[in-house]
Every structure is written in structure tokens, then in C-alpha cells.
Amino acid sequence: MTYAEAVEWLFAQSRAGGPRGLSRILELLQLLGHPQAELPAVHVIGTNGKGSVVAYLEAAFKAAGERYGATTSPHLLDFRERIRTHLGLIPEAEVVRFVEWAQGQQFHEPVAFFDLTTALAFRHFASLGINIAAIEAGVGGLLDATNALPWVRATVLTNIGEDHLETLGGSLEGVARDKAGAIRTGVPVVTGAEGIGLEVIRGIAAERAAPLFVLREGSPLFDLPVQPSLQGRFQRQNARLAAAVLRLLGYDEPVISTGLSTAVHPGRMQQLTYQGIHVVLDGAHNPPAARALVEELEGFHLVFGAFPRKDYRTILQTLLPKARSVRYTYAARGALRAEELLQAYPAPYFDHPLEALQHAVQSSQQDGSPVLVTGSLYLVGEVLRLLEEQSATNPLPTETIR
Incomplete structure (x- = not known):
């Protein structure tokens, strides 16, 4: 085995x-x-x-x-x-x-x-x-x-x-x-x-x-x-x-x-730079965590993925007032798809998390607001994995993780 x-x-x-x-x-x-x-x-x-x-x-x-x-x-x-x-x-x-x-x-x-x-x-x-x-x-x-x-x-x-x-x-x-x-x-x-x-x-x-x-x-x-x-x-x-x-x-x-x-605890208010843009990764997956998270940011371009067993509607309602743009993605196996998420709030949906991240980066380049990836620690982990794979196959000098 x-x-x-x-x-x-x-x-x-x-x-x-x-x-x-x-x-x-x-x-x-x-x-x-x-x-x-x-x-x-x-x-x-x-x-x-x-x-x-x-x-x-x-x-x-x-x-x-x-x-x-x-x-x-x-x-x-x-x-x-x-x-x-x-x-x-x-x-x-x-x-x-x-x-x-x-x-x-x-x-x-x-x-x-x-x-x-x-x-x-x-x-x-x-x-x-x-x-x-x-x-x-x-x-x-x-x-x-x-x-x-x-x-x-x-x-x-x-x-x-x-x-x-x-x-x-x-x-x-x-x-x-x-x-x-x-x-x-x-x-x-x-x-x-x-x-x-x-x-x-x-x-x-x-x-x-x-x-x-x-x-x-x-x-x-x-x-x-x-x-x-x-x-x-x-x-x-x-x-x-x-x-x-x-x-x-x-x-x-x-x-x-x-x-x-x-102390080190990845995936919680984790900061990185991707294609020259400030990105925040946080696994907030319930309303109290979302409320604490939005207090830390003035505005952001949101990448959101979540699971049906979570109170994703309330989480979204908490995040939306400070979100300057929104897009959804598939967090991981068993996560919400476009149909469910679009009932909560209309926004573009991307099957691939990196496509969602790149779409948010384009919006961020217009006003300088950070990109926030949140809704699930599984989504955060998937984004980190994909970024590692991308960095290994096509290293970008602008990409740093700290």
C-alpha cells in the first residue's frame, strides 16, 4: 500500500x-x-x-x-x-x-x-x-x-x-x-x-x-x-x-x-503576493470567523468557495458589504457548485480555483484592493497546492509566500 x-x-x-x-x-x-x-x-x-x-x-x-x-x-x-x-x-x-x-x-x-x-x-x-x-x-x-x-x-x-x-x-x-x-x-x-x-x-x-x-x-x-x-x-x-x-x-x-x-498556522490570514497583487488566504467557514475576518480588511476582491453543510449564505452576507467584486469557485470534493452559490448572490463561477484567483487579480489591478480567498480551509489548501505546483513548473519572480 x-x-x-x-x-x-x-x-x-x-x-x-x-x-x-x-x-x-x-x-x-x-x-x-x-x-x-x-x-x-x-x-x-x-x-x-x-x-x-x-x-x-x-x-x-x-x-x-x-x-x-x-x-x-x-x-x-x-x-x-x-x-x-x-x-x-x-x-x-x-x-x-x-x-x-x-x-x-x-x-x-x-x-x-x-x-x-x-x-x-x-x-x-x-x-x-x-x-x-x-x-x-x-x-x-x-x-x-x-x-x-x-x-x-x-x-x-x-x-x-x-x-x-x-x-x-x-x-x-x-x-x-x-x-x-x-x-x-x-x-x-x-x-x-x-x-x-x-x-x-x-x-x-x-x-x-x-x-x-x-x-x-x-x-x-x-x-x-x-x-x-x-x-x-x-x-x-x-x-x-x-x-x-x-x-x-x-x-x-x-x-x-x-x-x-x-507560532505558525498557515491558512489563517496568510499573506502572499501573486502576480504583484496582495492576496489574503483565510479559512473562515462560519459566521463568527467571517465577522472577525472582515474587521481586518477595508475592501477586497472576493474568491469564495464553501460546503453545503456550512451557513454559507450568512458568511456571504457578512463578506459582501466590503467586497468590491465577487467570484465563486469549487472549493474541493463535495463543495457547492454554481447553482447553489448563485442563489445566494449572482457572481461569476469558476470550476478551477486558480482561474478564479486570476480573475480577481485582474480586478485588483484596477484599484489596488487585495484579493481575499475564503469560505473554506479546503479551498485555501487547494489554492496553496495549485500555487506550489505552478511555481514548481513555471517559477514567477513576482510570486512570494510569507
């Missing part, structure tokens, strides 16, 4: 309409010998900012010389980006070995992609003797595969917003209850949530005697000793949450400063 075949098999796995829950991941982990049993972790949950918080934590763990692990999703260019350690991305050979093992098992119920990916990460971390891990939840918290972690040293609940509403209870309160359901008894909780989300978190934290630390300006626990490396005003909140967790875990200020100032 090749690595590409292994990844293709992983993506083809689903729970086949079965209910959400931990039974599949727990069976996987039992068959693997419970690799999660000795894995101390920070569990990062929320609607937005999870990956950024993990990036800050990961950079700090690296600065401290830890044997660390980190998980995020989705990936941009390579599946292995989802599972990282102090030694780098998980090796291709280990992914292949895991898939070959999984194909030889008889599971009581169909296992899904995220269950398999989570089990693979935990097994990899156990094999390396990881002494701290930053684990990003997938959807929700209580029933998410990552909630199989038995040893959580701190829980981060970044925020509560409008995403996965149908899956997580149909309301912000339902979303909050599902995410806050992962709070552990006696384990400290750090959150930037507000409103009804914070009310729910307060209640569950109190029931479980979990110390709760709420983001407040001026609080020494959430102090930013340096300017965060990730772009965007909203990143300051993510950095404050990470700083608070690191202090609660006992890391010193130099380590915290290094982590906050060196």
Missing part, C-alpha cells in the same frame, strides 16, 4: 449514518492497547480559534524543549499536518502501517475518518513517549473522539458560535452544552466565551468543581508579553488563552513569549 492509497482509504471511512458518540474511538483505542492512557494533554475546544491556540501551545512546548504532540484539522496540503510532534510530521510509513492494521480489524460498527485519525495520533504520541500534547477537538466536545482522553491537564473553550448548529443541538445553548460537556472534574478551564455560551460553561464548570478562568482585559493570567506572530486582531484573544494555559501549566515567561511570537 502506498501513502496516497492509505490516505484515500482513511477519507473514505464514515460512521455510515450512525449516531455521534465515543464507542467507535474507544473500541479502536482498546484494540491498540490504550495508547492514550499515559498522554497528558491540553484539550482545545470551541467554534473558532482552536487551531491557533494549538499553534501557540505547540510553539511554546518546542521552546521549552518538550517531547510534545499536537493535532489540528483540517490539513492544507498533506494529511500528516494533522499529527505533529517535536520530531515533525507523522511519517508516511506510520500512516500506512496504521491503515493496514485497521483494514485487518473487525469493528463492531463502522469507524469514521476522525475516529481513525485520532487513534492514529494517540498511538504515534505513545510510541514517542510524548509528555505533553495539544489536542484540537473536531465537532463539539462531549461526544467528540478527542474526549476519549483520560488525562487532561487543562481545557480551553475558545468561544461558542454559530457552527454545526444542527449537529450540536440547534441553538447556541445546545452548542455550548455539547462543547462544555468535555469539561473534566477538577480540571482548570480557560475560556474566551461570552453570553449564553459563558453562562452554560459557568454552570457545568461549577457542577464539576473545575476552576474557571474567563478572559478579561487587564488580568495578569491573560497578559500578552509580546506581539503574537499570527495575523489579525482576533488572534490576540487566541494568544491570551494560550498564554493563560501555559501559565497554569507552570511554564515561565520566556517560554511563553517565544511561543506567542514564533
Whole structure:
């Protein structure tokens, strides 16, 4: 089996309409010998900012010389980006070995992609003797595969917003209850949530005697000793949450400063120059992320692609007031096509993302406004992949990525 075949098999796995829950991941982990049993972790949950918080934590763990692990999703260019350690991305050979093992098992119920990916990460971390891990939840918290972690040293609940509403209870309160359901008894909780989300978190934290630390300006626990490396005003909140967790875990200020100032998280307010034009790539895929994104830009020429399971109409309504021109593209397999997108707002549609980008560049050349590519991290990843391929076959001196 090749690595590409292994990844293709992983993506083809689903729970086949079965209910959400931990039974599949727990069976996987039992068959693997419970690799999660000795894995101390920070569990990062929320609607937005999870990956950024993990990036800050990961950079700090690296600065401290830890044997660390980190998980995020989705990936941009390579599946292995989802599972990282102090030694780098998980090796291709280990992914292949895991898939070959999984194909030889008889599971009581169909296992899904995220269950398999989570089990693979935990097994990899156990094999390396990881002494701290930053684990990003997938959807929700209580029933998410990552909630199989038995040893959580701190829980981060970044925020509560409008995403996965149908899956997580149909309301912000339902979303909050599902995410806050992962709070552990006696384990400290750090959150930037507000409103009804914070009310729910307060209640569950109190029931479980979990110390709760709420983001407040001026609080020494959430102090930013340096300017965060990730772009965007909203990143300051993510950095404050990470700083608070690191202090609660006992890391010193130099380590915290290094982590906050060196974190890397591609696809979030990522800046590049393409054919002499400023391009911003951001994976905003829900209304709260779109609202935070538009606050960073005065005007832009929009390249948009999204998936039907997302609230793409509200995202578009958020982006359109500052969009000086709009065009759609096909984000990735399963994404919205022209018919659905044109019902939301009339604009040209391009099957190929680079054609959409070049069309936006032409508009940008007229007024100097940047091009914004957004709506899905899968779209951002596809654009980055295509630009890499184009650069490899026909290098352009005007094209730089930073």
C-alpha cells in the first residue's frame, strides 16, 4: 500500500449514518492497547480559534524543549499536518502501517475518518513517549473522539458560535452544552466565551468543581508579553488563552513569549503576493470567523468557495458589504457548485480555483484592493497546492509566500 492509497482509504471511512458518540474511538483505542492512557494533554475546544491556540501551545512546548504532540484539522496540503510532534510530521510509513492494521480489524460498527485519525495520533504520541500534547477537538466536545482522553491537564473553550448548529443541538445553548460537556472534574478551564455560551460553561464548570478562568482585559493570567506572530486582531484573544494555559501549566515567561511570537498556522490570514497583487488566504467557514475576518480588511476582491453543510449564505452576507467584486469557485470534493452559490448572490463561477484567483487579480489591478480567498480551509489548501505546483513548473519572480 502506498501513502496516497492509505490516505484515500482513511477519507473514505464514515460512521455510515450512525449516531455521534465515543464507542467507535474507544473500541479502536482498546484494540491498540490504550495508547492514550499515559498522554497528558491540553484539550482545545470551541467554534473558532482552536487551531491557533494549538499553534501557540505547540510553539511554546518546542521552546521549552518538550517531547510534545499536537493535532489540528483540517490539513492544507498533506494529511500528516494533522499529527505533529517535536520530531515533525507523522511519517508516511506510520500512516500506512496504521491503515493496514485497521483494514485487518473487525469493528463492531463502522469507524469514521476522525475516529481513525485520532487513534492514529494517540498511538504515534505513545510510541514517542510524548509528555505533553495539544489536542484540537473536531465537532463539539462531549461526544467528540478527542474526549476519549483520560488525562487532561487543562481545557480551553475558545468561544461558542454559530457552527454545526444542527449537529450540536440547534441553538447556541445546545452548542455550548455539547462543547462544555468535555469539561473534566477538577480540571482548570480557560475560556474566551461570552453570553449564553459563558453562562452554560459557568454552570457545568461549577457542577464539576473545575476552576474557571474567563478572559478579561487587564488580568495578569491573560497578559500578552509580546506581539503574537499570527495575523489579525482576533488572534490576540487566541494568544491570551494560550498564554493563560501555559501559565497554569507552570511554564515561565520566556517560554511563553517565544511561543506567542514564533507560532505558525498557515491558512489563517496568510499573506502572499501573486502576480504583484496582495492576496489574503483565510479559512473562515462560519459566521463568527467571517465577522472577525472582515474587521481586518477595508475592501477586497472576493474568491469564495464553501460546503453545503456550512451557513454559507450568512458568511456571504457578512463578506459582501466590503467586497468590491465577487467570484465563486469549487472549493474541493463535495463543495457547492454554481447553482447553489448563485442563489445566494449572482457572481461569476469558476470550476478551477486558480482561474478564479486570476480573475480577481485582474480586478485588483484596477484599484489596488487585495484579493481575499475564503469560505473554506479546503479551498485555501487547494489554492496553496495549485500555487506550489505552478511555481514548481513555471517559477514567477513576482510570486512570494510569507
